[in-house]
Amino acid sequence: MALTFPFSAIVSQDEMKLAILVCAVDPSVGGVLVFGDRGTGKSTAVRALAALLPKMRAVVGCRYGCDPTASNTQCPDCDALRAQGKTVLPSHLVSVPVVDLPLGATEDRVVGALDLERALSQGTKAFEPGLLARANRGFLYIDEVNLLEDHLVDLLIDVAASGENVVEREGLSVRHPARFVLIGSGNPEEGELRPQLLDRFGLSVEVRTPQTLAERVEVVKRRDAFERDPEGFSALWKKEDERTRRSIVAGRKRLKSVAIPDSVREAAAKLCMALGTDGLRGDLTLIRAARAFAALHGDAQVGDKHLRKVAAPALRHRLRRNPLDDSGSSTRVDRAVAELLAA
Template sequence: MAEPFPFSAIVGQDEMKLAILATAIDPRIGGVLVFGDRGTGKSTAVRALAALLPPIRVVVACRYNCDPAEPFAECPDCAASRTSSARSPRSALVPVPVVDLPLGATEDRVVGALDLERALAQGVKAFEPGLLARANRGYLYIDEVNLLEDHLVDLLIDVAASGENVVEREGLSVRHPARFVLVGSGNPEEGELRPQLLDRFGLSVEVKTPQDLDVRVEVVRRRDAFESDPAGFVAQWAKEDARTRRRIVAGRNRLASVEVPDSTRALAARLCTVLGTDGLRGDLTLMRAARALAALEGDAEVGAAHLRRMAAPALRHRLRRNPLDDAGSTVRVERAVADLLGA
């Protein structure tokens, strides 16, 4: 298996990296949408995530990555095993799954289907899990998400909302956990994302081609060094990635104790009101993202500084078009943040 590019070695793209780290601290934020130019490191950052995240504990041989500490969220296989045996299931540590959903994937491949081999050889109706099962407790990555077929968009919306995949076909009726962080990337020039799916992403980041000469040179230098000696380059950045991993673990442990004062909640609500975001999902996502940032940085309380840094990713994709204001959504958010929270 090819070595992924080290997360810590990615030059610039600070907003994208921060958004990914926030979802690693609190997956309830709801995923990350990365829109921007081709060749700006969108997929590189997502693939670097797998090597960065702390491993998870799963039931040995479970096809759904079930957590042995959470029997209430287990799959049909683990439920049957628990019923037939009084012993606790064996567990093991495995890397966090980061699963690619190809644009040409069929619905059967995504949700799962009848295991034809067993059906023909043994006459048994058995379920063959799909990509959603493999992504449980991990990340589901969709490159060119704005080109995804409509029926798969509808399917993902349902599963992302419920955290459960329901398959009823060919005489099968299967339910299994499918809790994953959805990460999508794309180029806005190739088409817009359907509003229903856009709303399911907690954070949206914009990635642009760097214009600073020194940054461009450094990007090319590091990429060239990685391609010349992948193992050596990864080893060179291993210490920095390990430091980031420790920050994630500490942030997760700290998250529940981070306080959110009512004054901060009021600031977030005022910001969303001024921007005219639909519903309350923007308020909730902004607060979760700001709390995750505070936990990541070791702060005991969420303040205006955390809201300021997470406002654009949490809100830019939730704004209605304003015919009287031709400024982009990022500019509108930054303007509102400056007015309410200061520069």
């Protein structure tokens, strides 16, 4: 198995790494959209995530990686086992899936279809799970997400909203859990993302080519060292990656106990009102991201400092265009934060 570039060795791009870690602690934040220049480490960060995440417990033999303790979100196969009287399903530790969705993927490959081999050899109708099934309880990564075909966009919106994939075709009627964290990356010069899908991403981050000489040199130095000796380079960053992994595990355990004062909820609402965000998804995402950020750093209570840290990625993609203000969305969020959340 080929080694991936260590997450901790990525130079700068702090906001992108923060957003990914926040979603790793609390998947309900809703995923990450990474827009920016080519060659800035977007794909590298996502691939590094797979090696960084702690393993999860899944039902043995389950094609969807169901959680053995969550009977309300299990697949029909696991439900059938429980119906047979098996109250404790056999389980084992598996890697958290990070699944790529290629731009040219067919709908059958994404949602699943009839298993033709079994149909021809045994004469039985059986379901062959697709990419959404493989991504259950993990991460679904779409590179160049802004170029994704419209019919796949519509499909992803439905599944992301329900957490369930429904397949009705070729005499099959299948429902299975498909709860995943959506991560997309792209170059804004190649087209905008449809608003319906854009709104489904909890966090949106902007990445730029390093602007300082020292950063550019360090990026090239580390990449070259990794390509010449992947094992040796990875070993140098193993302790740092392990420290980050422990922070994720501790953050997940701490998440439910992190307190959110009403004053912080009010501050989040005022910020969203000042920016004119539509609906309440921005308020919810801002609170969830701030809580996950606090849990990640071992804080027992969410404060304004946590809101300030996650405000831009949680809100910048939810702003309406203002014909009287040509400032970028990031600038508008930063300005509102400075006015309402004084340090």
